[in-house]
Structures are given as C-alpha cells and as structure tokens.
Amino acid sequence: MNKEHLSDSELQEYSLNGENCPPQFNEHIQSCNFCRQKAELYQLMFSSEMKPEAPIFDFDLTQTVMRQLPVPQSTALEKSYTIYWVGASVFLSAGALIYLIFMTSRGFLFGKITPMTLGISITTFLAIFAVLGIDIFQKHTKQMKVLQSELQQLGSLAV
Amino acid sequence: MEEKDLINRILRGESALFAAIIKQTQGLVAQIVFKLVKNPEDRKDLAQDIYLKAYKNLSTFQFQSKLSTWIGQIAYNTCLAYLDKKKLVLPDGHDSAHENEETLLEYLSNKTLSSTDNETEQLLFRAELAELIQAALDTLPPMYRLLITLYHYEELSYDEMSAITNLPVGTVKNYLFRARKALKNRLLKNYSNEIL
Ligand SMILES: [Zn+2]
Numbered sequence: 001m002n003k004e005h006l007s008d009s010e011l012q013e014y015s016l017n018g019e020n021c022p023p024q025f026n027e028h029i030q031s032c033n034f035c036r037q038k039a040e041l042y043q044l045m046f047s048s049e050m051k052p053e054a055p056i057f058d059f060d061l062t063q064t065v066m067r068q069l070p071v072p073q074s075t076a077l078e079k080s081y082t083i084y085w086v087g088a089s090v091f092l093s094a095g096a097l098i099y100l101i102f103m104t105s106r107g108f109l110f111g112k113i114t115p116m117t118l119g120i121s122i123t124t125f126l127a128i129f130a131v132l133g134i135d136i137f138q139k140h141t142k143q144m145k146v147l148q149s150e151l152q153q154l155g156s157l158a159v
Numbered sequence: 160m161e162e163k164d165l166i167n168r169i170l171r172g173e174s175a176l177f178a179a180i181i182k183q184t185q186g187l188v189a190q191i192v193f194k195l196v197k198n199p200e201d202r203k204d205l206a207q208d209i210y211l212k213a214y215k216n217l218s219t220f221q222f223q224s225k226l227s228t229w230i231g232q233i234a235y236n237t238c239l240a241y242l243d244k245k246k247l248v249l250p251d252g253h254d255s256a257h258e259n260e261e262t263l264l265e266y267l268s269n270k271t272l273s274s275t276d277n278e279t280e281q282l283l284f285r286a287e288l289a290e291l292i293q294a295a296l297d298t299l300p301p302m303y304r305l306l307i308t309l310y311h312y313e314e315l316s317y318d319e320m321s322a323i324t325n326l327p328v329g330t331v332k333n334y335l336f337r338a339r340k341a342l343k344n345r346l347l348k349n350y351s352n353e354i355l
Contacts, residue, residue, distance in 0.1 A: 045346065046311045050292050054190065056186075061181060061206055068207065
C-alpha cells in the first residue's frame with residue numbers, strides 16, 4: 001500500500017468521475033481494501049439501482065393551478081371581435097338600405113318604378129343582408145369555438 | 160412545440176397552454192418541494208404558489224436558461240422564503256465518520272459483492288440498502304437532500320443547479336461533496352444500528 005489513504009473528496013472524485021482521475025488514485029485503490037470499499041460504497045449509493053422513486057404530488061396540480069389562472073384573454077378577444085363583426089354588418093346593411101331607398105324613391109318620383117317593385121326590392125335586399133349578417137356571425141362563433149377547444153386539447157395533451 | 164413558441168402563445172392569450180408547462184416541469188418542482196418541505200399541506204400550497212408566480216411572471220422569462228431551470232428557481236426561492244419563515248436549519252457540515260467505519264465497510268462489501276453465492280439474498284440486501292439510503296437521505300439537512308437529488312437523481316448540471324439555488328458553482332460542488340460524505344456517514348450509522 002502506498003502512502004496514506006485517499007481523502008474523502010478524492011474518493012468521491014474517483015467513484016463518480018473515475019476516468020478523469022490522476023492514475024495514482026487508481027494505484028492506491030487497487031492496493032488498499034479500505035479505500036476500495038469506500039469507493040465502491042460511493043459508487044453503489046449513487047447508482048441507478050439505488051435511485052429512490054421520484055416524488056409526485058397527491059393531487060392534480062395542473063387542474064388546480066389552471067382553475068386559478070385569470071380568465072383567458074382569448075375570451076375577451078373573442079367578444080371584442082364579435083362586437084366588431086356585428087357592428088360592421090349592421091352598419092353596412094343600414095348604409096345599403098339608405099342608398100337603396102334613396103335610389104328607388106328617385107325612380108319612383110320619376111315614375112319609372114312602381115310601389116310594388118319598390119316593396120319587393122326593399123324586402124329582397126333586407127332579406128339578403130339579414131342572411132349575410134347571420135351567416136357571418138354564425139361562422140365566426142363556430143370558428144372561435146373550434147379554436148378554443150383545440151387550445152384546450154393542446155393544453156391537456158402536450159406533455 | 161418549441162419552448163419559445165409555447166411561451167409566446169401563452170403570452171398572446173392562449174393561457175390553456177400553460178397546462179403543458181406544468182406537466183413538463185412538475186417532476187422537478189416536486190423534487191425541490193419534497194426535499195425542502197416536510198409538511199404535505201404546505202407542499203400543496205407551495206406548489207400552486209410556484210406555478211401562479213411562474214404564470215404571472217412569464218413575460219419576464221428571458222430564454223437565458225431552460226424554462227424548467229427558471230421554474231426550478233421560482234420553486235427554490237418560494238420554498239426558501241417558507242423555510243426562512245419557519246426557521247428551518249440549513250447545512251451544518253459536521254458529520255463525523257462512524258468509529259467502526261472499516262468493519263462496517265468490510266461487512267457491506269461482503270454483502271454486496273457480486274460473487275456472493277446466494278443471488279436472491281443479494282437482491283434482498285440491495286433492496287434493503289436502497290431503503291437505508293432513502294432513510295439516511297431523509298435525515299440530511301434540506302439543502303443537502305436537495306443538491307444530492309438534483310445532481311444524482313434529476314441529473315442536472317452544476318450550472319443548472321447554480322442557477323436554481325443562486326449559489327456559485329464552486330459552492331454547489333462544495334455542498335454536494337459535503338452532502339455525499341454526510342449521506343455515507345449517516346448510512347453507515349443506520350447500517351450499524353441495523354446489524355447490531
Ligand atoms: Zn487507502
């Protein structure tokens with residue numbers, strides 16, 4: 001056995017970082033039972049075999065935290081977009097209606113359009129705008145719902 | 160999804176995606192909280208607190224480290240604030256070797272040698288030893304417990320551990336060395352109680 005025992009820090013270095021150790025560590029350990037056993041104990045203590053089970057929380061942390069987050073901004077955003085769409089539809093419809101009444105009443109004054117034609121025209125245009133407006137609103141609501149559920153799925157699936 | 164994309168989307172209002180971050184990082188957070196805090200009820204409150212803080216401060220994350228390291232840092236600081244409040248002890252560093260260390264090592268070595276005749280007996284002994292290590296780890300000061308866990312079980316680098324604990328790398332290495340030594344000494348002490 002050469003010289004005194006390896007220090008604890010040398011033994012740890014040898015056990016956990018063997019290949020980068022000075023060769024004299026190895027020489028000593030080969031010839032000294034005490035140091036070899038200590039080094040083996042360090043190796044065994046931190047081997048994967050001795051690794052304790054990882055702790056886990058005994059409640060659903062994800063759900064508990066997600067419930068406490070402030071209301072998602074996307075909902076607020078969705079509402080502001082909805083208002084924008086409905087507003088734009090109403091505005092466009094009203095503009096078109098005024099224009100239509102103006103144009104047809106001029107024609108009516110000049111006797112080119114009968115009251116019957118005027119009535120039919122106004123009803124038709126009103127119907128078209130109503131259908132368009134409702135369609136835009138429904139499409140928008142649907143898209144927002146799909147987007148929201150996709151997000152929730154992504155959130156719960158992604159690991 | 161890339162970490163950066165994920166964070167940017169959450170910041171743009173897709174808060175439901177934050178669930179993915181919790182799932183990715185709760186293993187590390189659990190290790191930190193369990194190693195530093197004993198009381199189960201307090202652990203529960205702390206874990207929630209950690210993620211609510213992370214959510215609130217997500218816009219300050221600079222992408223200079225992994226997101227898990229950043230959240231680990233929040234977990235560590237949150238637990239430390241709790242420890243300070245409860246005045247729990249941090250490393251003392253005075254764990255002496257067992258007086259019969261040599262005999263104990265000899266005994267252990269014979270038990271764990273792969274050349275032992277009875278394989279079942281050896282497996283049993285190793286399982287027992289794993290339990291003894293766990294028990295010894297539980298008696299270490301919280302900081303030692305944490306550093307051993309982060310380095311050996313979570314396989315974090317010194318830099319990551321340094322970022323989480325806000326300690327210089329040299330100090331992390333030094334504490335870790337003392338922690339291993341203390342663990343070995345406690346283990347031998349427990350083991351001697353077991354065989355005597
Ligand atoms: Zn020696």
